[in-house]
Amino acid sequence: xxxxxxxxxxxxxxxxxxxxxxxxxxxxxxxxxxxxxxxxxxxxxxxxxxxxxxxxxxxxxxxxxxxxxxxxxxxxxxxxxxxxxxxxxxxxxxxxxxxxxxxxxxxxxxxxxxxxxxxxxxxxxxxxxxxxxxxxxxxxxxxxxxxxxxxxxxxxxxxxxxxxxxxxxxxxxxxxxxxxxxxxxxxxxxxxxxxxxxxxxxxxxxxxxxxxxxxxxxxxxxxxxxxxxxxxxxxxxxxxxxxxxxxxxxxxxxxxxxxxxxxxxxxxxxxxxxxxxxxxxxxxxxxxxxxxxxxxxxx
Amino acid sequence: xxxxxxxxxxxxxxxxxxxxxxxxxxxxxxxxxxxxxxxxxxxxxxxxxxxxxxxxxxxxxxxxxxxxxxxxxxxxxxxxxxxxxxxxxxxxxxxxxxxxxxxxxxxxxxxxxxxxxxxxxxxxxxxxxxxxxxxxxxxxxxxxxxxxxxxxxxxxxxxxxxxxxxxxxxxxxxxxxxxxxxxxxxxxxxxxxxxxxxxxxxxxxxxxxxxxxxxxxxxxxxxxxxxxxxxxxxxxxxxxxxxxxxxxxxxxxxxxxxxxxxxxxxxxxxxxxxxxxxxxxxxxxxxxxxxxxxxxxxx
Numbered sequence: 171x172x173x174x175x176x177x178x179x180x181x182x183x184x185x186x187x188x189x190x191x192x193x194x195x196x197x198x199x200x201x202x203x204x205x206x207x208x209x210x211x212x213x214x215x216x217x218x219x220x221x222x223x224x225x226x227x228x229x230x231x232x233x234x235x236x237x238x239x240x241x242x243x244x245x246x247x248x249x250x251x252x253x254x255x256x257x258x259x260x261x262x263x264x265x266x267x268x269x270x271x272x273x274x275x276x277x278x279x280x281x282x283x284x285x286x287x288x289x290x291x292x293x294x295x296x297x298x299x300x301x302x303x304x305x306x307x308x309x310x311x312x313x314x315x316x317x318x319x320x321x322x323x324x325x326x327x328x329x330x331x332x333x334x335x336x337x338x339x340x341x342x343x344x345x346x347x348x349x350x351x352x353x354x355x356x357x358x359x360x361x362x363x364x365x366x367x368x369x370x371x372x373x374x375x376x377x378x379x380x381x382x383x384x385x386x387x388x389x390x391x392x393x394x395x396x397x398x399x400x401x402x403x404x405x406x407x408x409x410x411x412x413x414x415x416x417x418x419x420x421x422x423x424x425x426x427x428x429x430x431x432x433x434x435x436x437x438x439x440x441x442x443x444x445x446x447x448x449x450x451x452x453x454x455x456x457x458x459x460x461x462x463x464x465x466x467x468x469x
Numbered sequence: 470x471x472x473x474x475x476x477x478x479x480x481x482x483x484x485x486x487x488x489x490x491x492x493x494x495x496x497x498x499x500x501x502x503x504x505x506x507x508x509x510x511x512x513x514x515x516x517x518x519x520x521x522x523x524x525x526x527x528x529x530x531x532x533x534x535x536x537x538x539x540x541x542x543x544x545x546x547x548x549x550x551x552x553x554x555x556x557x558x559x560x561x562x563x564x565x566x567x568x569x570x571x572x573x574x575x576x577x578x579x580x581x582x583x584x585x586x587x588x589x590x591x592x593x594x595x596x597x598x599x600x601x602x603x604x605x606x607x608x609x610x611x612x613x614x615x616x617x618x619x620x621x622x623x624x625x626x627x628x629x630x631x632x633x634x635x636x637x638x639x640x641x642x643x644x645x646x647x648x649x650x651x652x653x654x655x656x657x658x659x660x661x662x663x664x665x666x667x668x669x670x671x672x673x674x675x676x677x678x679x680x681x682x683x684x685x686x687x688x689x690x691x692x693x694x695x696x697x698x699x700x701x702x703x704x705x706x707x708x709x710x711x712x713x714x715x716x717x718x719x720x721x722x723x724x725x726x727x728x729x730x731x732x733x734x735x736x737x738x739x740x741x742x743x744x745x746x747x748x749x750x751x752x753x754x755x756x757x758x759x760x761x762x763x764x765x766x767x768x
Contacts, residue, residue, distance in 0.1 A: 257650040351556040353673070354693040374652070375674040376688055387688040387765055389675055394653040426768035466686055467766055469725035 172211040173415040175202050176276055176301040177291025177314075177404070178248050179216040179226075179240070182444060183264075185253035188397045194444040195226040196250060198291035198314065201401030203235045204448045205408025205435040206289075208456060210415045213282050215239040215301060217274040219247035233449070238279035243270040258396045259373055278304045287415035290334070291404055292316045295326040302333055310420075312336040312411045313365065314403070320347050332364035338407050341372045353378060354385075369410070369429070371403050379429055386426050391437035391463050398443045402436045405448055409435030434460050472714040473512040474501050475575055475600040476590025476613075476703070477547050478539070480521075481743060482563075484552035487696045493743040494525040495549060497590035497613065500700030502534045503747045504707025504734040505588075507755060509714045512581050514538040514600060516573040518546035532748070537578035542569040557695045557739075558672055577603045586714035589633070590703055591615045594625040601632055609719075611635045611710045612664065613702070619646050631663035637706050640671045652677060653684075668709070668728070670702050678728055685725050690736035690762050697742040701735045704747055708734030733759050 177199030184191050203212045213236045218227070220242065231237055246269035252261045276297060286309035290298040295315065302308065313334035319327050320343055327347075331337060337360060345351060348359035357368045357380035370378045374396075376389040410432030417424040434456055441447045476498030483490050502511045512535045517526070519541065530536060545568035551560045575596060585608035589597040594614065601607065612633035618626050619642055626646075630636060636659060644650055647658035656667045656679035669677045673695075675688040709731030716723040733755055740746045 257644075257652075345556075352693055352695065353556075354691045358693070372674065375671065378688070378691065385691055385765055386768075387691055388768070389677070389686040389688050392653045392677065392684055392686060394651055394657070396651065423768070430768045464768070466684055469685075469687070469722070469729045469763070 171287065171416045172213060172285045173206055173287040173289060173411060174213040174215060174239075174278070174282055174285040174305070175199050175206065175289040175291055176215040176298060177202060177293050178271065179214070179218055179222075180248045180250050181222075182400060183249070183251040184398055184400055184443060186258060186398050186443075187255070188395070189443070191398075191443045193223075195229065196400060196444055197248065198293065198401070198404045200230070200445060201404035201439065201448070202289060202291050202408040202411075203230065204233060204445050205405045205439070206412035206415075207234050208435070208451065208453055209409070209412030209431075210287070212236065212412075213239060213285060215276050215278060217241050217243055217248075217270050219243060219245045219270045222247045229449070239277060239282055241277060243273070245270045252400070254399060257374070258399050261400065276301045276304065286310065287411065288312070289407060289411045290314065290330065291407065295319050295323050295330045298330045299326065299333075302330070310335055310414065312338060312407065314338045314407055315343065316340075317343055317346060328363065334365040336367040336369060337365040338369045338371060338403070338410070340403065341370055341375075344368075344370050354380065367425070371406060373399070373402070377406070377429055377433060379425065384422055386429060388429060388433055388467060391433055391459065392466070393437055393440060396440045399440045400444060402439050405439035406432035406436040408432075430460060430463065431456070434463060470586065470715045471510040471512060471584045472505055472586040472588060472710060473514060473538075473577070473581055473584040473604070474498050474505065474588040474590055475514040475597060476501060476588075476592050477570065478513070478515040478517055478521075480546050480548045481699060482548070482550040483697055483699055483742060485557060485697050485742075486554070487694070488742070490697075490742045492522075494528065495699060495743055496547065497592065497700070497703045499529070499744060500703035500738065500747070501588060501590050501707040501710075502529065503532060503744050504704045504738070505711030505714075506533050507734070507750065507752055508708070508711030508730075509586070511535065511711075512538060512584060514575050514577060516540050516542055516547075516569050518542060518544045518569045521546045528748070538576060538581055540576060542572070544569045551699070553698060556673070557698050560699065575600045575603065585609065586710065587611070588706060588710045589613065589629065590706065594618050594622050594629045597629045598625065598632075601629070609634050609713065611637060611706065613637045613706055614642065615639075616642055616645060627662065633664040635666040635668060636664040637668045637670060637702070637709070639702065640669055640674075643667075643669050653679065666724070670705060672698070672701070676705070676728055676732060678724065683721055685728060687728060687732055687766060690732055690758065691765070692736055692739060695739045698739045699743060701738050704738035705731035705735040707731075729759060729762065730755070733762060
């Protein structure tokens with residue numbers, strides 16, 4: 171099975187209580203792809219600048235990620251600088267340089283427009299919509315976003331929401347977009363905005379899924395040393411969508427298992443800076459932790 | 470099976486986005502008992518003032534709770550006044566009147582000192598220690614506390630902790646007492662302070678259990694209208710300890726099921742003011758929601 175993901179490929183400067191990294195490979199689409207490749211062929215749609223290190227493209231290629239729709243543009247790459255303190259629950263953005271992202275118009279390679287599984291990782295909703303229009307027969311569309319677009323491009327976001335099958339959203343964003351302070355009410359309100367399936371990501375507190383058919387909820391996999399939570403949500407999405415893209419239909423059991431896989435992928439992600447840990451993650455390792463997790467939540 | 474609980478019996482004034490109540494029956498031991506009575510004989514150790522309404526004592530008696538060790542003292546009853554806003558996650562204390570609680574010396578009725586299951590609900594740790602010394606052969610001792618005692622009677626609390634088998638603690642309190650910002654690390658640090666079993670209550674985010682043998686974690690049961698969260702933690706403890714008091718030994722499966730029952734009891738508690746909802750809770754209702762919950766967390 172194949173999945174195509176649109177999102178950012180970035181250079182990250184990150185500071186956490188465990189240390190610091192400069193010009194790491196980051197971005198929503200990088201994290202998504204590095205997890206999703208464990209389940210599926212992954213096609214990446216993104217833009218990089220002239221300064222982008224060749225070794226990062228080689229890294230993605232070596233992970234089996236297909237880069238036909240990655241465009242190199244004149245200018246500097248997208249760059250994010252942030253830090254975490256205390257319980258590492260909230261990223262503090264220190265600086266954002268859009269660079270080539272500000273004029274990005276996604277182009278999908280000819281052979282890729284027929285891919286049925288689509289993930290729109292966090293990026294400008296206008297760009298998400300353009301990608302979606304380029305796809306000929308999307309069957310399963312997952313969508314992520316962030317507070318910035320909720321506040322500054324709400325109308326465009328609401329439009330993309332109507333085309334999405336699954337909306338993956340942070341707890342705070344779910345409350346902000348819906349205006350509800352209760353999380354279950356917030357999820358139900360988001361469902362009424364279009365997407366039949368809502369996945370609320372609660373960071374260290376786990377995840378809640380809401381559809382008309384059922385509710386599902388899992389805690390996070392307990393981890394006692396969080397090295398760097400950057401990209402945990404995108405990694406969750408990669409495991410979740412990656413697993414689902416290999417299923418026919420969307421049975422309740424498949425969705426639940428996809429959420430569990432997303433949780434496990436995210437738990438590895440936070441154990442290293444950037445992609446350090448998920449880059450070397452193997453399917454047997456992932457399945458071993460999934461089995462442990464099942465014991466941790468079963469009664 | 471029998472369990473004896475020491476804690477507060479209070480008059481509560483509560484204001485939430487759903488409304489207000491004045492002079493409601495409240496207190497840690499009232500909430501604990503009202504849940505635990507679904508599983509076990511419950512013996513209550515507490516103090517009330519001369520102003521305490523007879524109908525509240527009748528209510529507890531009618532629920533089957535044994536009041537031989539409830540003492541009426543000259544003076545006013547303990548009273549708590551608080552409110553909740555927004556997502557109702559944090560109680561804002563407006564006023565506390567200790568009343569007769571300030572000179573409370575717990576006395577256990579002769580026939581009750583041999584009870585093997587003991588729960589020390591939130592109250593001054595010196596009073597908790599006195600109760601514990603009055604018991605002849607405690608086999609399973611559960612302990613709760615609150616930030617106030619962590620900050621103001623830390624030494625006394627640490628002493629009681631060493632005598633407890635199970636410490637039930639809020640997320641914030643666990644971090645404060647251990648000095649750890651990561652919850653799993655915090656729980657492990659608390660375990661090293663004495664109690665072999667640590668239950669971290671995370672409110673709407675569920676619960677995490679840590680012992681040397683295993684880790685267990687559950688989300689909360691999803692509720693879309695929280696009426697009044699007062700006493701949810703005590704109600705959790707009532708379901709949890711109540712279930713355990715009926716088991717021989719403490720097998721992993723028993724502990725997990727006890728945590729699930731605690732979660733379900735707490736979910737009913739928040740659906741009404743004070744004890745309104747748990748007062749009328751039946752075992753079949755509770756088991757029906759437990760079965761639903763199992764589906765919500767199983768993959």
